[in-house]
Structures are given as C-alpha cells and as structure tokens.
Amino acid sequence: MERFRLMRNIVTCNKCGDTIESKYISDCVRCKCGAIGTNGGTEYQRLVGEKGDICLKKSIYKDAKRGTLITHKELGKLKKNTKELMDSFGVMSVGNGFIDCICSKDEIIRFSDALSKIDIEVTHFTLWEVVEKLDDKPKAGMGGPKNRFAEGWYAELNCNNFEYRGIENLLEIVNQYELEFGCVVAPGLWLDI
Known part of the structure; x- marks a missing residue:
C-alpha cells in the first residue's frame, strides 16, 4: 500500500x-x-x-x-529532506525514486536511525555487490549503476527482495550473502515515501 x-x-x-x-x-x-x-x-x-x-x-x-x-x-519537502539525508550518508537510488536506495553496510545503522527521526520507514530491501573499480567484473552480481559517491559500481545480486524486519535481520542477511558470494554486499532499501 x-x-x-x-x-x-x-x-x-x-x-x-x-x-x-x-x-x-x-x-x-x-x-x-x-x-x-x-x-x-x-x-x-x-x-x-x-x-x-x-x-x-x-x-x-x-x-x-x-x-x-x-x-x-x-x-515535496519530505521527499527533498529524504534525498538530502541520502546524500549526506552516501546513499544512492538506482532510479529516480526511493526504491533500491543503496547504502554501505558501514552506514546502514546510522542511516536507518536518521530515517526514523523523519518518520520514513524501510519496507523491503535488495542486495547489491560492491564492485571496487569501474573496470572490475563482479564476482556474483549482474549489471547495475556507477557509484555516485566513490569509485566503482554496484552489481545487483540475483536474489529475491526481502521484507524489512529490523536492522539486525537486515545485517544478518547481508553477512550471510557476503559469505555465500565472497564479496562485499550493500543493501538497497525501499523507502515508504
């Protein structure tokens, strides 16, 4: 809904x-x-x-x-504030909206806390391989966008999207897929806005 x-x-x-x-x-x-x-x-x-x-x-x-x-x-102001918050945490949306907002694992707890302060909830998330350099090939992911905040790009992992059940559950799933695929994984959050 x-x-x-x-x-x-x-x-x-x-x-x-x-x-x-x-x-x-x-x-x-x-x-x-x-x-x-x-x-x-x-x-x-x-x-x-x-x-x-x-x-x-x-x-x-x-x-x-x-x-x-x-x-x-x-x-419009709520969307603008959310985009500014995303930029301040180095979170980038794959498209124009608020689906697949890729956040580094290092920032996910702080970003999640900041979202709750402006009353924005995460509903689902996808998983993305962090590819360090533009010329590198992904270990497990498919295609994806260039990272706007650092060198490299993101490759979407071929797995279902997940229902968000709290930050601990998200980190558990990210860690599980990092072990399974042998790569750095970042979640792509679906924001309820």
Whole structure:
C-alpha cells in the first residue's frame, strides 16, 4: 500500500491562473488557455503542459501512516529532506525514486536511525555487490549503476527482495550473502515515501 494517496488532483496554470481538478480516472481537464491539463482523478496524476506552467500546490494527499492530509508542497519537502539525508550518508537510488536506495553496510545503522527521526520507514530491501573499480567484473552480481559517491559500481545480486524486519535481520542477511558470494554486499532499501 502506498503511504501517500492522492485525494485531490488539483493544478493551477501559471499562465492564465485557472485552477482545475480531475475527479475520476478518465476526467481529462484543461485550463481555460489550454496550456496545462491533468487526468486520473485520485488514482494517479497525469500532467500535460510545460513544467514551468504547472503549479501543484493545491493537490492534497492522505498520509496512510498518520491518517492526516498533506499538501503537495509538504510531500515535496519530505521527499527533498529524504534525498538530502541520502546524500549526506552516501546513499544512492538506482532510479529516480526511493526504491533500491543503496547504502554501505558501514552506514546502514546510522542511516536507518536518521530515517526514523523523519518518520520514513524501510519496507523491503535488495542486495547489491560492491564492485571496487569501474573496470572490475563482479564476482556474483549482474549489471547495475556507477557509484555516485566513490569509485566503482554496484552489481545487483540475483536474489529475491526481502521484507524489512529490523536492522539486525537486515545485517544478518547481508553477512550471510557476503559469505555465500565472497564479496562485499550493500543493501538497497525501499523507502515508504
């Protein structure tokens, strides 16, 4: 289940000032000047138009964890703070979001504590081989991204993702796979945001 569920799909056009709302899935609405549009109701938010023409400040989300409503701006601030926290710990996301956020084993306890202070939970994790140099081949992993914070890259290990059951369980699994594959392993955290 997603933690933040879209409750009101409301956007404002920065060109004409028109505020529009999509109320159901196939409800495609455009502003009066036609520069922007939105679709999807509360199921998803598909936007049409140039990024600079779209203002999302009035969209509303429900925080399933707390049962409270938050604005798009508040959700954006939480995501920004989480990304800044990730950068400060040398944690990199494989994609654009908050899945497969690779953290070194040395930093995982401190990073996990810092996440809990801003009310972000880990739901699952994957395992990644730490490949020390860009030219090196992985011992056990497949392909993966270049490390943004150090030389080398990460190679995803061919194993299932794991449900997060606490930091001790995560470290036990990481240590087990390091012994099994004979390589340094880092977890890729799935953050509930």
